[in-house]
Amino acid sequence: MTSHQASQSKPARSAPQRRGSIRGRQGLAGWLFIAPIILILGLFLVIPVLMAAWVSVSDWTGRGSPFSGSVNFVGTENYSTILGGEGLIGRDFGTSIRNNFYYVVLVVPLQTALSLFLAVMVNRQILKGRGFFRTAFYFPSVTSSVAITVLWLFLFSATGVVNKVLSFFAIEGPNWFQDPRGVLHILLGVVGLDQAPDALQDPAFLGISGWEWLAGPSVAMTAFVLMAIFTTSGTFMLLFIAALQNVSGEVQEAAMMDGATGWQRFRRVTLPMLRPTLFTVLTLGLIGTWQVFDQIYTGTQGGPAKTTLTPAYLSFNSAFVDQQWGVGAAIAFVLFAIIVVLTLVQRWALRERDVPRRRRMVPAGVSGGSSAAAAPGIAAPKDEKRDTH
Amino acid sequence: MSTATAPAPEATSRRRPVSPARRRATRGAWITYGILIALAIIYIFPFLVQVATSFKTEPEAAQDPLSLIPQNWTVAAYEGLFANSDFPLWGLNSFIVTVFITLGRVFFDSLAGYALARIPFRGRGLVFALLVAVMAVPGVVLLIPKFLVINQLGIYDSYTGMILPLLADAAGVFIMKNFFESIPVSVEEQARIDGAGTFRTFWSVVLPMARPAVMTIVILSFQGSWNELNHFIISTQDPSLTTLTKGVAQLASGALSQGTQYPLKLAAAALMTVPVAIVFFVFQKRIMNASAGAVKE
Numbered sequence: 001m002t003s004h005q006a007s008q009s010k011p012a013r014s015a016p017q018r019r020g021s022i023r024g025r026q027g028l029a030g031w032l033f034i035a036p037i038i039l040i041l042g043l044f045l046v047i048p049v050l051m052a053a054w055v056s057v058s059d060w061t062g063r064g065s066p067f068s069g070s071v072n073f074v075g076t077e078n079y080s081t082i083l084g085g086e087g088l089i090g091r092d093f094g095t096s097i098r099n100n101f102y103y104v105v106l107v108v109p110l111q112t113a114l115s116l117f118l119a120v121m122v123n124r125q126i127l128k129g130r131g132f133f134r135t136a137f138y139f140p141s142v143t144s145s146v147a148i149t150v151l152w153l154f155l156f157s158a159t160g161v162v163n164k165v166l167s168f169f170a171i172e173g174p175n176w177f178q179d180p181r182g183v184l185h186i187l188l189g190v191v192g193l194d195q196a197p198d199a200l201q202d203p204a205f206l207g208i209s210g211w212e213w214l215a216g217p218s219v220a221m222t223a224f225v226l227m228a229i230f231t232t233s234g235t236f237m238l239l240f241i242a243a244l245q246n247v248s249g250e251v252q253e254a255a256m257m258d259g260a261t262g263w264q265r266f267r268r269v270t271l272p273m274l275r276p277t278l279f280t281v282l283t284l285g286l287i288g289t290w291q292v293f294d295q296i297y298t299g300t301q302g303g304p305a306k307t308t309l310t311p312a313y314l315s316f317n318s319a320f321v322d323q324q325w326g327v328g329a330a331i332a333f334v335l336f337a338i339i340v341v342l343t344l345v346q347r348w349a350l351r352e353r354d355v356p357r358r359r360r361m362v363p364a365g366v367s368g369g370s371s372a373a374a375a376p377g378i379a380a381p382k383d384e385k386r387d388t389h
Numbered sequence: 390m391s392t393a394t395a396p397a398p399e400a401t402s403r404r405r406p407v408s409p410a411r412r413r414a415t416r417g418a419w420i421t422y423g424i425l426i427a428l429a430i431i432y433i434f435p436f437l438v439q440v441a442t443s444f445k446t447e448p449e450a451a452q453d454p455l456s457l458i459p460q461n462w463t464v465a466a467y468e469g470l471f472a473n474s475d476f477p478l479w480g481l482n483s484f485i486v487t488v489f490i491t492l493g494r495v496f497f498d499s500l501a502g503y504a505l506a507r508i509p510f511r512g513r514g515l516v517f518a519l520l521v522a523v524m525a526v527p528g529v530v531l532l533i534p535k536f537l538v539i540n541q542l543g544i545y546d547s548y549t550g551m552i553l554p555l556l557a558d559a560a561g562v563f564i565m566k567n568f569f570e571s572i573p574v575s576v577e578e579q580a581r582i583d584g585a586g587t588f589r590t591f592w593s594v595v596l597p598m599a600r601p602a603v604m605t606i607v608i609l610s611f612q613g614s615w616n617e618l619n620h621f622i623i624s625t626q627d628p629s630l631t632t633l634t635k636g637v638a639q640l641a642s643g644a645l646s647q648g649t650q651y652p653l654k655l656a657a658a659a660l661m662t663v664p665v666a667i668v669f670f671v672f673q674k675r676i677m678n679a680s681a682g683a684v685k686e
Contacts, residue, residue, distance in 0.1 A: 036501070
């Protein structure tokens with residue numbers, strides 16, 4: 001770190017207020033300061049991604065270097081195996097996409113709604129003990145996913161807490177984590193439809209049949225859904241609370257003068273002002289829910305009957321357990337593509353539909369709060385900040 | 390960052406002295422309390438059950454999962470963990486890894502944050518844009534890629550392989566950058582006039598002023614690396630390098646057990662939560678603000 005001894009090199013462009021003699025040294029110092037982070041990120045992020053890209057189009061078996069002469073280029077073979085629904089791995093991939101799809105569809109709206117609800121409730125000025133409630137709701141978010149999964153395995157076991165509580169209502173709970181029945185199949189069974197109709201028997205998409213696509217999340221998966229809501233609602237609640245602090249009291253008061261009821265005020269005044277945060281929460285939710293891994297690894301390893309298999313876990317398992325590195329890497333890239341595409345779609349949907357109508361009511365800067373596709377965590381905040389002025 | 394004190398919009402309803410409205414507000418408050426208390430019980434109860442069950446015998450855990458007071462107190466589960474498993478070793482590994490990751494992150498994050506906030510250099514904008522992009526890459530997608538590089542570098546199954554890749558933490562860089570931007574430039578100018586170099590100015594003048602931000606990084610990185618699982622799965626295989634998360638995950642999937650052994654598993658999960666819980670309750674305000682701030686600032 002002897003940056004100050006460095007020779008005077010080219011002057012930095014942007015720093016009018018600094019004195020000339022310092023500029024050159026500073027340029028070098030800047031690079032030296034940032035070098036460790038750049039090196040580590042390059043070494044453990046950029047290079048790995050390039051290597052994995054190569055592995056995903058090769059037949060590497062995990063022995064020796066992936067760049068040795070015995071490793072062959074196989075083109076898109078790995079991708080077509082998983083996307084074409086070929087063989088066991090193709091069907092497993094289709095199953096994992098179905099499982100994760102239902103997980104996302106349930107978790108994202110529920111966790112967003114619950115965290116917003118908690119934030120609005122906890123944010124009331126008249127409320128005593130706000131700190132206590134916030135702590136209670138947030139604590140699950142700081143504990144490790146492994147510890148929570150262990151706890152969940154107990155709560156939802158056959159003789160666990162949940163079934164005990166259900167028994168008070170004369171409901172006989174399932175053996176949650178052992179139950180592969182799809183929730184939609186169970187519901188269809190209630191109306192007498194418990195066999196696949198002929199039309200839905202053949203492989204429809206990604207190697208699994210229409211009937212299988214219609215299974216819904218398995219009973220085991222719904223336990224994971226509840227767990228995700230339990231652990232993430234606290235974090236997102238904090239984001240919403242931070243945003244609620246910025247909704248000005250005057251606007252609320254004006255709406256009240258105009259005779260708006262509490263619900264109308266929330267729907268027409270508060271909610272539009274929360275749009276940037278809502279966008280952030282939905283994006284983070286989408287990104288997070290497509291990456292379920294820890295829970296599956298700790299809890300069910302994809303069982304029962306593969307109904308909790310997720311792409312992230314399948315990718316790990318194909319590579320590290322089955323030694324099918326090419327397939328594993330290909331799954332990882334497909335998963336990445338899914339996340340990127342969904343984030344873009346969601347960004348587009350939220351912006352196109354609502355903004356022109358809302359712009360009138362929202363202070364400048366808030367409505368454009370969707371420059372965040374690349375980095376939801378960073379870009380959205382700028383908009384919020386402008387909002388506070 | 391004013392999550393705790395700023396007045397909420399609902400406060401306005403109190404200023405209206407009209408009595409029916411007031412009565413309605415009071416009733417609303419009671420409903421609010423009712424719902425919040427019910428929800429708080431749902432959020433807290435599982436943890437109470439967890440601790441209670443860890444002191445129960447196995448048959449009692451199955452028969453009476455709801456009770457918070459064990460009928461026959463027993464510390465058999467904890468004895469089992471310390472006498473018949475590698476639990477202490479896992480704890481030591483988690484501790485070592487967490488300490489080094491935290492120290493490294495504080496140093497590298499503040500260096501990089503300072504450079505991005507204060508040192509004008511060519512390419513700064515590009516570096517910043519790259520960091521933003523990097524934050525968007527989902528971690529789980531990187532499992533295989535990271536293993537490939539760790540393996541090629543020959544640091545598989547070593548503390549280096551466990552620690553080094555986790556040292557780069559883009560979120561921490563942003564927290565430090567934001568903080569440094571809030572310190573007046575005049576502070577550094579004084580130092581510079583006295584002849585201090587850039588590193589000297591950073592190390593002896595600006596960094597000591599950044600204690601609040603440094604604390605935030607310490608807490609977040611402690612929490613993050615203590616709870617980290619998937620990186621340790623892919624960077625090690627040697628049982629002597631197993632961390633708590635990895636060890637307890639194996640325990641959960643039945644590595645050590647014949648039966649269900651819920652008291653044992655729950656004791657392990659409870660113990661691994663203790664350090665995080667202590668940090669959480671001591672630094673509650675800062676953690677809650679930081680979590681909101683990580684996105685908000």
